[in-house]
Structure formats: C-alpha cells, structure tokens
Amino acid sequence: MGKVLIPLADGFEEIEAVSNIDVLRRAGLEVITAGIGGREIRGDHDIKVEADQKIEAIDSSDISAVVLPGGMPGAANLRDSKKLLEIIREVNARGDLCAAICAAPIVLEAAGILAGKKATSYPGFDDQMQSADYQEKKLVKDGNIITSRGPGLALEFALNIVEYLVGSEKSEELKKAMLFQA
Template identity: 90%
Template sequence: MGKILIPLAEGFEEIEAVTNIDVLRRAGLEVVTAGIGGREIMGDHAIKVEADEKIENIDSADISAVVLPGGMPGAANLRDSEELLEIIRDVNNRGDLCAAICAAPIVLEAAGILEGKKATSYPGFDEEMQSADYQEKKLVIDGNIITSRGPGLALEFALNIVEYLVDSDKSEQLKNAMLFQG
C-alpha cells in the first residue's frame, strides 16, 4: 500500500487532522501530511502544525488514500487547491479511498467525485454538495468514499478508515487499546 495523504490548509480542524494522522499511524499505515501554501499551517483554533511536505511535492502515483480534515476556512482552502483536486481525481479514478469529514466533503464535490454517491457533511454544507445523494447520518460509506459529520466523530471516522484500509481486526484492536466506547 502507498501513502495516506492528509492535506492541511490554513483554518483546518485540528481534532480531525491530528486524530486521523495518529490513528492511521497507530494502524501501521504510512501517513504523509501536505501543506497547502507552505509547510507551516495554522489550524482553526490557533494550533500551528508543520506538514511533512508541500502539496506541490506530492506525486499522486504514491498515494493510496486521501483523508481530508474539515474546519473553516480550511475546507474551502483545500477546495481551492487545484493540485489537491487533481490528486483526489487520480486516487478516485484508481478506485482508492477518498475520505472527508466535517466541511471537507465540499472538496470531494469540487473534485467531481460525489455524483450519485451517498455522502454526509457538517450540517449546512449539503447545499455545496449538489451532485451527492446527501444523507443526514454520522458516517456514510459508499464504495471508496467515506464521509462523516464533524469533530466529535473524528475517532470513529478514523477507525472506519482503518477497517477499510486494513481490516476489522486492526480496527477492533485499536478500539480496545484506546478504550473507544462508540
């Protein structure tokens, strides 16, 4: 398996980004973070993170999955990155995982990969996901697309990604180790 890309843009939701980075690495997956507009990225709640790479240095051929944290204006800044949209299209065209939480499903919409797919988002962003079959559920999996609603679901979202990319045994092992009660 290639790398799991977690892109970060100014205004990202810290809980969603760091939870996914941490859980996926605990699962033994290779995660690379990539900054939009540089390597030092300020989150929505004034937590600065240094990304591993800049988005322009990422080769989509090396990426097996894309996991998008939400937050505003983070999700809008991700959506406005043509480099990221191209990576998402390439990953999706191979049938590999594209996952987004909170406001970030708008990025999947902008990449043109939600048409006819069941998806969810933070309440209110359904208006920006016109091509999707919008679901008001906390987590939606439709083929290679996983979406979730917000920060309080970040751990469950990450564990579902582990189950998708590795297997249910690894997800259960992590749930038990982290005392997850969901």
C-alpha cells in the same frame, strides 16, 4: 499499500486532522501530511503544525488514500487547491479511498467525485454538495468514499478508515487499546 495523504490548509479543524494522523499511524499506515500554501499551517483554533511537505511535492502515484480534515476556512482552502483536486481525481479513478469529514466533503464535490454517491457533511454544507445523494447520518460509506459529520466523530471516522484500509481486526485492536466506545 501506498501512502495516506492528509492535506492541511490554514483553518483546518485540529481534532479531525490530528486524530486521523495519529490513528492511521497507530494502524501501521504510512501517513504523509502536505501543506497547502507552505509547510507551517495554522488550524482553526490557532494551533500551528508543520506539514511533512508541501502539496506540490506530492506524487499522486504514491498515494493510496486521501483523508481530508474539515474546519473553515480550511475546507475552502483545500477546495481551492488545483493540485489537491487533481490528486483526489487520480486516487478516485483508481478506486482508492477518498475520505472527508466535517466541511471537507465540499472538496470531494469540487473534485467531481460525489455524483450519485451517498455522502454526509457538517450540517449546512449539503447545499454545496449538489451532485451527492446527501444523507444526514454521522458516517456514510459508499464504495471508496467515506464521509462524516464533524469533530466529535473524528475517532470513529479514523477507525472506519483503518477498517477499510487494513481490516476489521486492526480496527478492533485499536478500539480496544484506545478504550474507544461508540
């Protein structure tokens, strides 16, 4: 298993980013955060984080999964990164996981990988996902694509990613340890 890339851009949704980083690392996965436009990134609620590296330093051949946090303008800033879109296309072409929550499925749309795929997003972003088979469900899985609706679903989203990447046994172990109740 290669690395899980979680890109961060100014305006990202902190709950979605940090929950995924934390849960995926608890599962034993190697998570790397990459900043768009620098290493110090400010979240939508004014929380600053320091990314492990800049997006330009990412070698897509090392990446086995991309997990995109939402938030605005974070998702728009992710969508505008040519390097990130290139990485997403390469990861998807290998059949590896591309996951996005909240507004971030618009990034998967911009990368051109949602055509005919079932997907969801934060309410109101469906009009920016024209090629997808849009679903108003809290979490949608279609092959190697996982999407979810928003901050309140961040832990469930992360645990579904763990199940996809590591298996249901590890996901169930984490649910129990974290006292998670769906």
